[in-house]
Amino acid sequence: MTRIIGCGNRHRMDDAAGVLVAERLRQLGISANVQLGSAFELVESWYRDEDVILVDAVVTGSPVGTVHVWNGQPLKVPSNPQVSSHGFGVAEAINLARILQLLPRTLSVYGIEGKQFGIGETVSPEVLASVEHVAQQIAASLTPTEAHSLQISSSRS
Amino acid sequence: MSGNAGRTIRVDTLARVEGEGAMLIKMAGERVSDVKLRIYEPPRFFEAFLRGRHFSEVPDIVARICGICPIAYQMSAVHAIERALGVHISPEARMLRRLFYCGEWIESHALHVYMLHAPDFLGYEDAITMAKDHPEVVQRALRIKKIGNHLVTLLGGREIHPISAAVGGFYKVPPKSRLHELEEDLKWALDASVETVRLTAGLEFPDFEQDYEFVALRHPSEYPFNEGRLVSNRGLDIDAAEYEDTFIEQHVKHSNALHSVIRGRGSYLVGPMARFNLNFDNLPEVARQVASDVGLKPPVKNPFRSIIVRSVELVFACAEALRICQEYEPPSEPRVEAPSRAGVGQSITEAPRGILYHRYAIDDKGLIVTAKIVPPTSQNQKRIEDDLREYAPRLAGWPLKDATWKCEQAIRNYDPCISCATHFLKLTVEQEEEK
Helix, strand or coil, X not given: CEEEEXXXXXXXXXXXXXXXXXXXXXXXXXXXXXXXXXHHHHHHCCCCCCEEEEEEEECCCCCCCCEEEECCCCCCCCCCHHHCCCCCCHHHHHHHHHHCCCCCCEEEEEEEXXXXXXXXXXXXXXXXXXXXXXXXXXXXXXCHHHHHHHHHHHHHC | CCCCCCCEEEECCCCCCECCEEEEEEEECCEEEEEEEECCCCCCCHXXXXXXXXXXXXXXXXXXXCCCCHHHHHXXXXXXXXXXXXXXXXXXXXXXXXXXXHHHHHHHHHHHHHHHHHHHHHCCCCHHHHHHHXXXXXXXXXXXXXXXXXXXXXXXXXXXXXXXXECCEECCCCCHHHHHCCHHHHHHHHHHHHHHHHHHHCCCXXXXXXXXXXXXXXXXXXXXXXXXXXXXXXXXXXXXXXXHHHEEEECCCCCCCCEEEECCCECCECCHHHHHHHHHHHCCHHHHHHHHHCCCCCCCCCHHHHHHHHHHHHHHHHHHHHHHHHHCCCCCCCECCCCCCCEEEEEEEEECCEEEEEEEEECCCCEEEEEEEECHHHHHXXXXXXXXXXXXXXXXXXXXXXXXXXXXXXXXXXXXXXXHHCCCEEEEXXXXXXX
């Protein structure tokens, strides 16, 4: 089964990207979880026999709205401490999971390049466009069986 | 380095605390001329949001104040409102609230002891670096924390910002079988927390004791969560209704969180050390025994040893949760109905970081007229500054990097939750020319 996790904070501007993707997938009838993106929560949020897709806002210096995709092993996702209250984000979660041998069967990370991370709910238009693009891409990547089973699990939750 | 030379220690982001703020220490030689814990996150206005809302909405709104200790906010709120409305909950609901609180203490204490504080003593930058050398320790921490999360989810409906706490009890209570299912996990967590005490007691601590006024709840027969009188080691013994006669909040220019002090006396300390020192006799045997085994007895006055005290409280929380799960009988009704009537109610409960005071005035339609919330980190804020004022001079001859690290550690002794008090901590130590 594929577990989809959107990371971020609705109230820190472009950091909402992962959350917005999860919400869009839910609108499409696909189950997706939302997390703040703290490493310790993330490591606890999947099982080793699962396929996991993570979506988060990232800052790499690319133009705002750029979509980065990391697949396979080893993943090298840039550290992005700004957006986690304990300073540990998705990159640290992956690193910690690798050290503790807790990585899921497969892990794909979508990173949406953000620009502004202040307090507020205004999200850059480029990020919003990428949110839709990533949600559609994830939806299309699921096999019909997976999408069906995720829809069932979504309707039950 | 000359003792008179000027120096500046600066940390732009203090790691391993919850939230955002800044710290400034000005020194002239070994003399500290100024210490400021600066919390610049904008005020969050929760007390104002609550005005005009129905009392039944309060537990869900205040749970949003903190992602780590939402249950504390819910508990202080429901007890204060129940007091205002004259509502008495069932003994079974009371036990479930204790169990709910155990879940929060387990996840919060496991997070702080292992992930945020232990790396200080073991010389690691963070828990992830620590995991490379001590994977079994970090795995243990994650498993303990997950058991706490599980308890919170079971009673609260979800892990973060739970939704089941209600004025009068709970909206939904678990069947007996669901709590019995937790027993094996809790037995493991109890053993693991005893190991945690042994681990933390073996760490090295600076020789630093302070003459604190410890303030905590005191219950005649229980280690405190939701009930008790507010007591201190200096003779304080009051009901929650008298809190504002004794404690005052002061606005200081450098912080968006109010400083809380005891009238005429000044700073005080709340949290694990205060609870342990004032309630040692009410700890369960297993917690007292392991404390005794490692030579920990009240009064503990060295804030760096709070990591051992927090570990002992982890033992308590696991033992108490196990006891409640074994003895649990569901209430006949999840909650008692609360009438809409005018009144004022105050409550203090023990959040993982210390006492949390709430007061609500409610009108005859059940709407909140005024609300007042005093979180533990706000109460410890001045005490943290006082600790740094005393501790920093001891580091005058230390290399800059090491002194800075020790100052951060002194702050982390308090497990500050800056988001609660209002969020980023920057630490700056400035060395002035001696006059």
